[in-house]
Amino acid sequence: MQKHYYIKTYGCQMNVHESEKLAGMLKSLNYEETTNMADADVIVFNTCCIRDAAEQKVLGNIGAVKKLKKQNPNLIVAVCGCMAQEDGRKELFKEKYPHVSIVFGTHNLHMFKDYLIKFNATKQKIYDVWESEKEINEDVDMYRTSNNNAWVNIMYGCNNFCTYCIVPYVRGRERSRAMNDIVSEVKSLISEGYKYITLLGQNVNSYGNDFKDGTNFAKLLKTLANLDGDFRIKFMTSHPKDLTDEVINTIATEPKLSKVIHLPVQSGSNRILKLMNRNYTVEHYKTLIKKIKEQVPNYFISTDIIVGFPHETEEDFMATYNLVNEVKYGGVFGFMYSPRTGTIAEKMDEQVPQEIKNERVNRLLALSKQIIKEQNQQLIGKTMECLVESKTDDGYLATLDNGKNVIITSNKNLTLPTFKNVKINSINRNKLVAEFCD
Ligand code: 5AD
Ligand code: SF4
Secondary structure, eight states: OOEEEEEEEOSSHHHHHHHHHHHHHHHHTTEEEOSOGGGOSEEEEEEOOSSHHHHHHHHHHHHHTHHHHHHOTTOEEEEEEHHHHSTTHHHHHHHHOTTOOEEEOSTTGGGHHHHHHHHHHHOOOEEEOOSSOOSOOOOOOOOOOSTTEEEEEOEEOOOOOOTTOOHHHHHOSOEEOOHHHHHHHHHHHHHTTOSEEEEEOTTGGGTTGGGOSSOOHHHHHHHHHTSSSSOEEEEEOOOTTTOOHHHHHHHHHOTTBOOEEEOOOBOSOHHHHHHTTOOOOHHHHHHHHHHHHHHSTTOEEEEEEEESOTTOOHHHHHHHHHHHHHHTOSEEEEEEOOOOTTSTGGGOSOOOOHHHHHHHHHHHHHHHHHHHHHHHHHHTTOEEEEEEEEEETTEEEEEETTSOEEEEEOOOOOOSSEEEEEEEEEEETTEEEEEEOO
16 A cells, blocks of 8 residues: 655755655655645654744644554654754653654764664664764755755855854754765756756855865856756855855856845844854944945845844844844844753843843834835836746746745746746735736
């Protein structure tokens, strides 16, 4: 009988892509995907631990499948990803979640297939979390699920140790993939018809630093942008301390590079940036923004911000608020600071009360919403490139490279997906309404 799998993914794009690798391994063992958890023979929780809320959600969801395991004792429940990699979690799953059969971490994701084969043969539970990273494993099956966009890892891990962040502890040190491997993966994705290729790394701007042979992110971008084919290259995430003039210039001048720059500032106060160990000042950040705005046509800048970091005063917060108002971001991901076990910030005194964090994040997001509304209005009359993705009764649905949806009324005949220039005419319930330019 056909066996089925269900993967529940938490957290960022990195995890979304890693779930594509988990799915690839399951497919290679002849499992098929099901969208109904209750029908699954294998349920995988690919977890995130960046904030406490994410962890509580994961634990709640894993707890809830206990009843499915009761109904179907052959069900295999597996837990992997960042949370499984945290100190003490393996033991927690062993002791408190006996319905979980396989636990593995971020460094041994590629072993999942072996674990599954072994478990099916022996029915012995497996708890295997590697302490640290090993060589990059290029030999992974992949089942891509993201339509016209394909994710490509360019590096793993992070060396920055921002004082609030657990990522360096659960994903290890920075390791770049060889440029040849990236280029050949991207080439084959282009030939398969993917229109967007999104390069993934915790800090893409430090790509190649570990090779010490002059390889860097700008070179990688130039190489990829000069491949043949009809595609665009996106990338995330950029760290302000490592974003070079050469990268900005490359983004500005290469037509196949996306103009979306996600540049997390985290705080607009130099005092807080220092406590966060971010290694740049607000002045430096503003210089980068100025260069991007001056050089990159149709730029779209977004950011991450943490409010309520220890010691953050109303004055510090207002510096962040004013920075958001000045930069006029196209998107703000605002987070309330969440203490993470083992990080430096967790031990700082003067933690900010929850009500204040709530109030600050709401104030910030209200401002951002207002800015985005104004920016959408300013798009009216502009010509923009979009990816036309699907047909409707009276036209097409498309997206800008920043993800905004576009509705186009047209009786043109198009082979989809395809890039087209459109003129934005109006806005209808947050969707841009446009017409083809040619
Ligand atoms: N608390 C709140 N937000 C955090 N982030 C990272 N660690 C924490 C934390 N402990 C945010 C940062 C980062 C984004 C991915 O998540 O803004 O850029
Ligand atoms: Fe975390 Fe900072 Fe690394 Fe980003 S750069 S993953 S915030 S430590």
